[in-house]
Amino acid sequence: MRDALQTPDPDVKRILGEFETRSGLSGVDYELKDRPDGQALIIRLSNPTERFYRVLQEINASEGAVTTSTVQRRIPTNRLLSPEARYFHRILAESLNINRYSFKEDFFARYTKSVSNAEAQIIVSANHIVFGRRGAGKSSLLLYAMRLREKENQPTVWVDMQVYEKRSDSRIVFDVFSDVLRQLQSTESGPSDYSHAIRLLERSKETPEIDDDKIRQMLPELRQTFSSLRERSQDLFIFLDDFHVVDRDIQPKLLGFIYSITRGNNIFLKLSAIESLTRSWDATGHTGLQVPHDAQTIKLDYNLTMPDKATKHIEGILDAHAVYSGLPSVRFLCTSADVLPRLIWVSAGVPRDAISMFAQAMTRGTTANRSRVSVTDVNLAASEMVSQKMRDLEIDVPAEEDENAVSGVLERVKDFCIKQKRINAFLVEIINDSLYQSVLKLVDLRLIHVISEGITVGEAGRKYLALILDYGFYTEVRAAQSVDLFNKQTERVTYKQLRRLPVFARIES
Amino acid sequence: MKPPHLLLAAGNVRRLKTNLVNVVDGAAIVAIEAEICANSAQLYILGKNHYLFARRQNNRDWRQKISRLYYGAYNVSRAVRLCVNGEYSTESSDHKKLEAIPGDFPNRNTYSNRLSVLREDRNLCDYDHTAVLGDLILVPGDALELVGDFLQDARSYLQQHGVQI
Numbered sequence: 001m002r003d004a005l006q007t008p009d010p011d012v013k014r015i016l017g018e019f020e021t022r023s024g025l026s027g028v029d030y031e032l033k034d035r036p037d038g039q040a041l042i043i044r045l046s047n048p049t050e051r052f053y054r055v056l057q058e059i060n061a062s063e064g065a066v067t068t069s070t071v072q073r074r075i076p077t078n079r080l081l082s083p084e085a086r087y088f089h090r091i092l093a094e095s096l097n098i099n100r101y102s103f104k105e106d107f108f109a110r111y112t113k114s115v116s117n118a119e120a121q122i123i124v125s126a127n128h129i130v131f132g133r134r135g136a137g138k139s140s141l142l143l144y145a146m147r148l149r150e151k152e153n154q155p156t157v158w159v160d161m162q163v164y165e166k167r168s169d170s171r172i173v174f175d176v177f178s179d180v181l182r183q184l185q186s187t188e189s190g191p192s193d194y195s196h197a198i199r200l201l202e203r204s205k206e207t208p209e210i211d212d213d214k215i216r217q218m219l220p221e222l223r224q225t226f227s228s229l230r231e232r233s234q235d236l237f238i239f240l241d242d243f244h245v246v247d248r249d250i251q252p253k254l255l256g257f258i259y260s261i262t263r264g265n266n267i268f269l270k271l272s273a274i275e276s277l278t279r280s281w282d283a284t285g286h287t288g289l290q291v292p293h294d295a296q297t298i299k300l301d302y303n304l305t306m307p308d309k310a311t312k313h314i315e316g317i318l319d320a321h322a323v324y325s326g327l328p329s330v331r332f333l334c335t336s337a338d339v340l341p342r343l344i345w346v347s348a349g350v351p352r353d354a355i356s357m358f359a360q361a362m363t364r365g366t367t368a369n370r371s372r373v374s375v376t377d378v379n380l381a382a383s384e385m386v387s388q389k390m391r392d393l394e395i396d397v398p399a400e401e402d403e404n405a406v407s408g409v410l411e412r413v414k415d416f417c418i419k420q421k422r423i424n425a426f427l428v429e430i431i432n433d434s435l436y437q438s439v440l441k442l443v444d445l446r447l448i449h450v451i452s453e454g455i456t457v458g459e460a461g462r463k464y465l466a467l468i469l470d471y472g473f474y475t476e477v478r479a480a481q482s483v484d485l486f487n488k489q490t491e492r493v494t495y496k497q498l499r500r501l502p503v504f505a506r507i508e509s
Numbered sequence: 510m511k512p513p514h515l516l517l518a519a520g521n522v523r524r525l526k527t528n529l530v531n532v533v534d535g536a537a538i539v540a541i542e543a544e545i546c547a548n549s550a551q552l553y554i555l556g557k558n559h560y561l562f563a564r565r566q567n568n569r570d571w572r573q574k575i576s577r578l579y580y581g582a583y584n585v586s587r588a589v590r591l592c593v594n595g596e597y598s599t600e601s602s603d604h605k606k607l608e609a610i611p612g613d614f615p616n617r618n619t620y621s622n623r624l625s626v627l628r629e630d631r632n633l634c635d636y637d638h639t640a641v642l643g644d645l646i647l648v649p650g651d652a653l654e655l656v657g658d659f660l661q662d663a664r665s666y667l668q669q670h671g672v673q674i
Contacts, residue, residue: 036644068625070646
């Protein structure tokens with residue numbers, strides 16, 4: 001019989017509290033239905049998936065709840081302010097910096113595989129260097145391999161190379177080996193074989209002068225230490241994340257020493273790096289990792305040369321996070337079908353930039369009392385992002401005085417596009433000189449973006465790279481209102497359209 | 510059910526089959542397995558008939574519609590439990606096992622939670638004369654969709670387990 005109850009009883013409050021804690025959502029919408037057989041709790045979500053039912057079933061099983069509880073679908077009045085959208089916003093921010101601890105429990109529910117199936121390559125027992133611009137998903141790919149190995153109880157070591165940023169001294173070799181051995185030691189339950197080697201390395205680090213010979217003398221002992229893994233018929237993956245941050249000059253030497261230990265020892269190296277900032281092989285000293293003999297490369301860039309693939313990949317990533325948050329898709333939060341193509345275009349197909357910009361656009365939309373994200377919100381987010389990219393430029397590229405130095409070239413490109421030609425797209429002839437190298441660095445830093453990797457304009461044999469200047473540089477510039485925006489619908493462009501673009505000229509020496 | 514019948518031979522026919530492996534020959538074991546699968550298929554068809562009948566009912570007859578949908582889901586859950594665990598029961602307590610979905614069943618927690626809600630709605634429909642349509646957690650349309658999806662997933666699941674439907 002009916003027994004009117006107006007306020008949630010303690011059991012309902014407890015279920016709600018537990019649900020919010022375990023699902024990550026806060027302030028969930030719910031209804032208390034007063035039925036003849038008692039009170040029923042109905043939690044309302046935009047997209048109630050198996051994850052939320054699992055949470056509820058776990059609560060009911062563990063706490064012996066007496067109240068009937070379930071989850072049902074509803075469309076929130078203000079989508080951006082819904083608990084699901086607020087949680088989505090939070091996990092987008094969390095996903096911007098991937099490290100070995102990211103998404104421990106739900107990694108595979110939130111991971112979106114690459115369009116090129118790089119996942120099948122990275123898990124193979126071979127040395128790999130994953131190249132891509134900042135935010136292309138290099139660390140995520142390494143983490144995919146690591147999480148998969150963790151599931152299978154296979155040994156892994158993750159070295160965050162940011163710790164060794166700009167290091168150029170030989171001591172770095174000992175530091176990296178120590179890092180690897182300590183991680184292996186921490187996973188051992190009994191007395192480990194690694195203590196002796198770690199002590200040896202620590203003693204050696206105290207030596208005032210460390211030269212290559214000193215390091216070489218230690219290699220046989222280190223190699224012997226690692227061979228114990230081989231004896232256990234296990235292979236080991238060593239992940240070196242963001243390898244490019246180490247000083248370029250020591251990169252091949254460091255890799256060479258590591259490889260001399262791992263080679264033939266069932267140990268495989270998995271590096272992530274920005275290609276133009278990486279030197280894996282020193283041809284003169286004959287040291288390092290030589291591609292493709294010693295290592296294979298995996299290139300992760302789905303840039304604007306493949307807009308369809310970039311769109312599919314980025315929308316897949318955003319959708320995975322949206323569904324995890326209880327939303328049907330990322331488009332559920334957009335005012336029109338134009339929002340996502342604009343996002344792909346202004347992010348130039350870089351997943352992390354797209355994620356970051358969408359989060360920013362959500363904040364913009366909320367501030368403007370909109371219930372969904374608009375194209376304007378995305379545009380404004382793009383202009384905010386360019387300052388972050390400029391900070392990356394200062395971090396990643398040392399100051400140079402040459403007139404073709406990276407920041408100098410950027411200023412010239414901006415002037416060329418915004419003031420002189422009033423079009424955001426241009427061509428650069430592919431000649432391996434300092435200007436071209438600077439252009440490639442600007443591409444890696446996502447300040448300019450490749451739209452075609454090689455076209456011939458006039459004379460046969462002369463090839464050009466087609467590029468666009470990052471949208472953030474001119475979206476808020478008054479003078480740039482007359483800048484012609486090339487291919488803003490992120491469609492495939494024709495050679496005819498590309499050949500019409502102005503050529504960015506070299507400075508005559 | 511009249512004897513002789515496999516389902517009357519033991520409380521759990523899967524356990525029976527396992528324990529007879531060294532007692533009877535291979536052909537007999539195959540015959541037992543075939544009989545388990547045939548009974549699972551028949552239970553599935555029984556559930557589907559309840560569902561098809563419910564689908565034809567007007568939503569104004571919400572008590573009957575929910576009740577038949579419930580029996581549709583219940584009998585299909587019996588088919589799954591018989592096939593996977595060898596469980597078969599005609600006791601009233603068996604209704605509480607409606608939500609005991611196998612671990613590898615797709616969207617197991619979703620079905621477990623929502624079918625449990627359907628059982629409570631059905632109890633209101635069949636036994637509480639004071640209940641009104643607004644008391645239901647699952648309106649007839651939602652319940653129809655839920656049971657339809659469950660039947661579809663159960664069919665694929667049973668087929669993967671060797672049941673010919």
